[in-house]
Amino acid sequence: xxxxxxxxxxxxxxxxxxxxxxxxxxxxxxxxxxxxxxxxxxxxxxxxxxxxxxxxxxxxxxxxxxxxxxxxxxxxxxxxxxxxxxxxxxxxxxxxxxxxxxxxxxxxxxxxxxxxxxxxxxxxxxxxxxxxxxxxxxxxxxxxxxxxxxxxxxxxxxxxxxxxxxxxxxxxxxxxxxxxxxxxxxxxxxxxxxxxxxxxxxxxxxxxxxxxxxxxxxxxxxxxx
Amino acid sequence: xxxxxxxxxxxxxxxxxxxxxxxxxxxxxxxxxxxxxxxxxxxxxxxxxxxxxxxxxxxxxxxxxxxxxxxxxxxxxxxxxxxxxxxxxxxxxxxxxxxxxxxxxxxxxxxxxxxxxxxxxxx
Numbered sequence: 001x002x003x004x005x006x007x008x009x010x011x012x013x014x015x016x017x018x019x020x021x022x023x024x025x026x027x028x029x030x031x032x033x034x035x036x037x038x039x040x041x042x043x044x045x046x047x048x049x050x051x052x053x054x055x056x057x058x059x060x061x062x063x064x065x066x067x068x069x070x071x072x073x074x075x076x077x078x079x080x081x082x083x084x085x086x087x088x089x090x091x092x093x094x095x096x097x098x099x100x101x102x103x104x105x106x107x108x109x110x111x112x113x114x115x116x117x118x119x120x121x122x123x124x125x126x127x128x129x130x131x132x133x134x135x136x137x138x139x140x141x142x143x144x145x146x147x148x149x150x151x152x153x154x155x156x157x158x159x160x161x162x163x164x165x166x167x168x169x170x171x172x173x174x175x176x177x178x179x180x181x182x183x184x185x186x187x188x189x190x191x192x193x194x195x196x197x198x199x200x201x202x203x204x205x206x207x208x209x210x211x212x213x214x215x216x217x218x219x220x221x222x223x224x225x
Numbered sequence: 226x227x228x229x230x231x232x233x234x235x236x237x238x239x240x241x242x243x244x245x246x247x248x249x250x251x252x253x254x255x256x257x258x259x260x261x262x263x264x265x266x267x268x269x270x271x272x273x274x275x276x277x278x279x280x281x282x283x284x285x286x287x288x289x290x291x292x293x294x295x296x297x298x299x300x301x302x303x304x305x306x307x308x309x310x311x312x313x314x315x316x317x318x319x320x321x322x323x324x325x326x327x328x329x330x331x332x333x334x335x336x337x338x339x340x341x342x343x344x345x346x347x348x
Contacts, residue, residue: 059335066332095335102337104279105286149283149338175284 003028003222005215006043008073008089010035010064014051015086015198022198023047026215028222035067044222045126046073050087050143050196060103060145061091070096082126082218083190087143090182090192099183099192100158101150106143107175113142115207116173116195118166118181125188126221128165130213136169137210141181141195148176148183148194158183166193268317273325274344277334278309309339
């Protein structure tokens, strides 16, 4: 039986289609989840995809964080379910307190849309076990609120505990503290990143297939579980 | 060949029907105002202002852009601009200060990056 990975759709979500496609590419079953529904439909893992949930009104991710489906996701994540937040999904996981820190407007104020090199800094997570430590991957990024910030003590803890999962290489695009592009929870089950692995799963439609490793990693984690 | 009509002349006899009828057919909107609201006691409403600002140690790229633009526009003597959010909220008397604090801390502001003040103002 293949792993069942849920993909949430909020009003304003853009990348649920590509996230579901990436899940399918990794030979898992993509299960659509609806923001207004607390039911997680028996999934083994959840992807919170990118976009502009609720128009990014008030703050990116804050209104989505209070959607009924997130109540269940937070509960499941605390019990160890693998959860991946991409872009707006990363912002939602930060607002929900599943990951520390927050995203603010990009330094320079530009909406940045380009293919971005990242270094995989930590492979001890449910979403990065298929990568080699230090591997450099090329995946698209596209956001305006992508500047990762946190208190210095939080940054120090993230670095000390190896919880920085992805770092920008070839120059910091948006002012993120410590060049951080993605982080993980203490137990490595929850990962969030600003760039979009789901857009880089096939050289025909993306800059590489480097992003597919995240979805294969999740499937591995679920098979082992 | 069809005969040319003067501008505004109807091609139907008797004129456009949907405008006919005069005052007798007009809907009297005034009568639709519900009368049940009148003289009913309203709960006391208070105005609350919540101002949310980025923490001093957090970079404020929007404020920095405004500061740069102010200089280019020829305004001198402007040392710093920081941009925040201003919320005006109307609450009834069931909403106490502890609830307002919860709304500000858990929702209107993100304590990781922002600080806030709550002010009750006279309505």
